[in-house]
Amino acid sequence: MAATTRLFVKLRPLLAGVAVGGSVICCGVYYNKKMTVEARTSGTVAKKFKFMAEPLTDIETLQEGKSMKHRMELYIMNLQGKICKELEDLDFDKKFHVDRWQRDEGGGGISCVLQDGSVFEKAGVNISVVTGNLPPEAAKQMRSRGKKVGDGKLPFFAAGISAVIHPRNPMVPTIHFNYRYFEVEEEDGKVTWWFGGGTDLTPYYLDEEDVTHFHKTLKNACDKHDPTYYEEFKKWCDKYFYIPHRGECRGVGGIFFDDLDKPSQEEAFQFIQSCGNAVLESYTPIVQKHSIDSYGWRQRKWHLLRRGRYVEFNLVYDRGTKFGLYTPGSRTESILMSLPLTARWEYMHEPKEGSKEAELMEVLRNPRDWIRK
Amino acid sequence: MAATTRLFVKLRPLLAGVAVGGSVICCGVYYNKKMTVEARTSGTVAKKFKFMAEPLTDIETLQEGKSMKHRMELYIMNLQGKICKELEDLDFDKKFHVDRWQRDEGGGGISCVLQDGSVFEKAGVNISVVTGNLPPEAAKQMRSRGKKVGDGKLPFFAAGISAVIHPRNPMVPTIHFNYRYFEVEEEDGKVTWWFGGGTDLTPYYLDEEDVTHFHKTLKNACDKHDPTYYEEFKKWCDKYFYIPHRGECRGVGGIFFDDLDKPSQEEAFQFIQSCGNAVLESYTPIVQKHSIDSYGWRQRKWHLLRRGRYVEFNLVYDRGTKFGLYTPGSRTESILMSLPLTARWEYMHEPKEGSKEAELMEVLRNPRDWIRK
Numbered sequence: 061m062a063a064t065t066r067l068f069v070k071l072r073p074l075l076a077g078v079a080v081g082g083s084v085i086c087c088g089v090y091y092n093k094k095m096t097v098e099a100r101t102s103g104t105v106a107k108k109f110k111f112m113a114e115p116l117t118d119i120e121t122l123q124e125g126k127s128m129k130h131r132m133e134l135y136i137m138n139l140q141g142k143i144c145k146e147l148e149d150l151d152f153d154k155k156f157h158v159d160r161w162q163r164d165e166g167g168g169g170i171s172c173v174l175q176d177g178s179v180f181e182k183a184g185v186n187i188s189v190v191t192g193n194l195p196p197e198a199a200k201q202m203r204s205r206g207k208k209v210g211d212g213k214l215p216f217f218a219a220g221i222s223a224v225i226h227p228r229n230p231m232v233p234t235i236h237f238n239y240r241y242f243e244v245e246e247e248d249g250k251v252t253w254w255f256g257g258g259t260d261l262t263p264y265y266l267d268e269e270d271v272t273h274f275h276k277t278l279k280n281a282c283d284k285h286d287p288t289y290y291e292e293f294k295k296w297c298d299k300y301f302y303i304p305h306r307g308e309c310r311g312v313g314g315i316f317f318d319d320l321d322k323p324s325q326e327e328a329f330q331f332i333q334s335c336g337n338a339v340l341e342s343y344t345p346i347v348q349k350h351s352i353d354s355y356g357w358r359q360r361k362w363h364l365l366r367r368g369r370y371v372e373f374n375l376v377y378d379r380g381t382k383f384g385l386y387t388p389g390s391r392t393e394s395i396l397m398s399l400p401l402t403a404r405w406e407y408m409h410e411p412k413e414g415s416k417e418a419e420l421m422e423v424l425r426n427p428r429d430w431i432r433k
Numbered sequence: 434m435a436a437t438t439r440l441f442v443k444l445r446p447l448l449a450g451v452a453v454g455g456s457v458i459c460c461g462v463y464y465n466k467k468m469t470v471e472a473r474t475s476g477t478v479a480k481k482f483k484f485m486a487e488p489l490t491d492i493e494t495l496q497e498g499k500s501m502k503h504r505m506e507l508y509i510m511n512l513q514g515k516i517c518k519e520l521e522d523l524d525f526d527k528k529f530h531v532d533r534w535q536r537d538e539g540g541g542g543i544s545c546v547l548q549d550g551s552v553f554e555k556a557g558v559n560i561s562v563v564t565g566n567l568p569p570e571a572a573k574q575m576r577s578r579g580k581k582v583g584d585g586k587l588p589f590f591a592a593g594i595s596a597v598i599h600p601r602n603p604m605v606p607t608i609h610f611n612y613r614y615f616e617v618e619e620e621d622g623k624v625t626w627w628f629g630g631g632t633d634l635t636p637y638y639l640d641e642e643d644v645t646h647f648h649k650t651l652k653n654a655c656d657k658h659d660p661t662y663y664e665e666f667k668k669w670c671d672k673y674f675y676i677p678h679r680g681e682c683r684g685v686g687g688i689f690f691d692d693l694d695k696p697s698q699e700e701a702f703q704f705i706q707s708c709g710n711a712v713l714e715s716y717t718p719i720v721q722k723h724s725i726d727s728y729g730w731r732q733r734k735w736h737l738l739r740r741g742r743y744v745e746f747n748l749v750y751d752r753g754t755k756f757g758l759y760t761p762g763s764r765t766e767s768i769l770m771s772l773p774l775t776a777r778w779e780y781m782h783e784p785k786e787g788s789k790e791a792e793l794m795e796v797l798r799n800p801r802d803w804i805r806k
Contacts, residue, residue, distance in 0.1 A: 375748035399778040
């Protein structure tokens, strides 16, 4: 293990627990009695493999890759490293702050946050790898989603990566993605597993070329695996990221799916990797194109108002956020990492007819197909 | 009726409906097919009585005061006028924007918002006076609170005032209050009624003298009616405005109560009036004392971070807000009027030990008794 500063943190609601991030339960939010938080590691494994910190499972086991648990953990470690590196390169100014923590019950997480940078106002890229027994509340929720989980002791494993990137320039959209693998062992020893995830874009000003590029990249990733995926998961995304009390979507969508357990574990994992690998391709060109676009207070104010809507969605509707916050002992800071650095609420703000702001609202109220069939 | 600009608004989620505001259901959030929004009235009745707009019920009926419905409506009209006038005087710079709206099903509301003033960054003072039939969801919720409401048609009446005042200077606390009267007619014709409400303070920096003055004023209002009220309602307030995922209270409390239906309707109404009348006495001296206090970016940043917590409480836990947002057709703008103009979220922000910011956190984590017994 690398030389790290270890802080044993006493039980208190703010820090005890393990992270969930982004949308939809990644299952890392269960109460625990003690947690270990470490500063950024400069360990040999992290350096060699370009990880953000030492992996939670030893590298030999990960490399052997005998089970999906280990293959998924290795994949998200790699993806986190790659994405953080690219975001740091794009930002020029700031580096990611890394928190690595371990749960006594098993597993842990690595939270990376870049704050107040020159290009990114707040960017968080989390991974969590958690084992434990499913709390009754979580089991109940899973049953409500059609999972055949029993009443007894339910050992589970969850590994996921989730990220929200809020850029500084109002012309650069916010991106969110989340990919996760989950398995639960039932009383008869049978293991149920599934993958879930998605990537979606939240622009503040509409650049149709950008949105089309974004959706095309996701469609290409989907099409390699199943010609029906993109259409199905695009619709699911529009439906999921909808804010009923505003009558609008959070952004211009992308893809979203859950409970994916077919055609085979291997093929589902290949699909997850195609999606994860498409994140930078879908987003980097948009950041490069707009991060030094000109803007004034009007555009910045609109940016902040739209971020208010982002906060509304995440705190009022997002399943992962709600589940996390209602679970005693969850790691609040990792859950709420998804919130923007700044947001604004004005009473009765309505963009002027025919304005650029109204143009955005039109597509948020009436989701469009971005790719011609 | 006064000369008003009438806008007939077509059904859409953003505007259809009637307001709830502040915390706890004031019951004004039911779906309706059409709503009328009017600009600020300069009607003769409003002028004569110093109301913010023409009352929803004609003034002769209100003055006759034959029923509690009319007496409560007249009281909140008066209180809204008085409070808005005082806040405008304190602000010097800006006046309240007034929206008056009526529901086709019965009743309506008057929303007053002062935004971007010199003293107040955002101040909203709403009233709503609503009649209709209780939707099944609301009836269910009431039953869960022990109300004996039936399954059939349940005509109800609700009148309330609610306000949230977010000042600009970080040294001036935010205040929230809400007072409401509710009645519902059961199948056998029996009318069940109750009052609810409260006033609470959210400082960003602790001035013990201010907090003691605030609590003493509320205690005096309570003591006139029942020597046990203050202690009971102070505890209730600390419990209600608690943010579990942060392990802290939203502010330094005040009083909070619901389902008050004793000792008699008349005496409960007298108590509500004492509370409502104490609002300005509890708050104005604090505004006057601190509104031109010096501060820098450190204090302002803390102010914004704490407002982030205000947003978290309101969107994640506040019963009134949640109920409102989940009810199709509610007036979102009136519900979310309680959110600050601006808020901020920083990852892992923790005030320095021994700092003024840490001093505040101490009382938010461990609610204090502000009045020596």
